[in-house]
Amino acid sequence: METITENQKVKVAKKLKKMFGHVDLRDTTLACPVRDVMALASDKWSILIILYLGYFPVLRFNQIKKKVYGISNKVLSERLKHLEGDGYLKRTMYPEVPVRVEYKLTDFGHSYLQKLIELTEWAEMHKECVISNRNRFQGVEA
Amino acid sequence: METITENQKVKVAKKLKKMFGHVDLRDTTLACPVRDVMALASDKWSILIILYLGYFPVLRFNQIKKKVYGISNKVLSERLKHLEGDGYLKRTMYPEVPVRVEYKLTDFGHSYLQKLIELTEWAEMHKECVISNRNRFQGVEA
């Protein structure tokens, strides 16, 4: 497990100070970006949807469903509506038969993707660490 | 709404290509960092807990409960156990009377916090955008 320098910790502390200074996390939904904005865009399915739409510029409903393995029609449909509503992606329907519906990230969505991808890279880099931690902990618990 | 350059999009696309190349997102929990690692550390309560433990180096159970406004004993207790289990934080119990239990981020937790804070900064910067998108969309829907 690689260590984090004190320098880096100080930097993060400064950022937090700045953030916590003008953000009141006690506020309920409306005023709090962490609770409101992130709650929608950081749930497990939304993350996968956004990542796939980052990788494949345009995807149709059933294509997303195949890629985001395990998601149900119902939940996919819900997530897509919310993500569209918050401006992360755009839905375009072509009135062909059968209908064709395409989803793609907006510029706003791409902006979010930029940050998300870093978090995902981190997760990819540290997955073994989490898994070994988890196994060790289960041993202690039992 | 500020735009994202094509250059930035290309960078992100490269990162995604690299990631998707050696990660199979179709895998269920064990092999997939996005589903497994992130599902735990990116739910709404965990994010808040980690951010507060970044701002306040050491917090006790009831202190976290006050700061992470609205969380219940049950869910806080569950989240803390999971976050401890995955190695993000450390729990130390002092057998005083009444007992004192302290939580603090591990170095691993700090490493995650570094990425998380960037996502949170993004959310803070773009909250107005999300809210205006949302209102506009609700108008269209109804």
Added chain:
DNA sequence: AAAATTAGTTACTTTTAGTAACCTAGTTTT
């Protein structure tokens, strides 16, 4: 004429989240 296609929706079940009362046990207040 039956079957397949797309993008969902609906009714139902299971899992997860949230609420509120309770526990332990020593310490302070009455």
Added chain:
DNA sequence: AAAACTAGGTTACTAAAAGTAACTAATTTT
């Protein structure tokens, strides 16, 4: 000496969210 308070939870119960599976529309293919 009995009552109330403390910290850090747990427990039983209810509400909300997620997951399952069958169904819909209109048209084209078999």
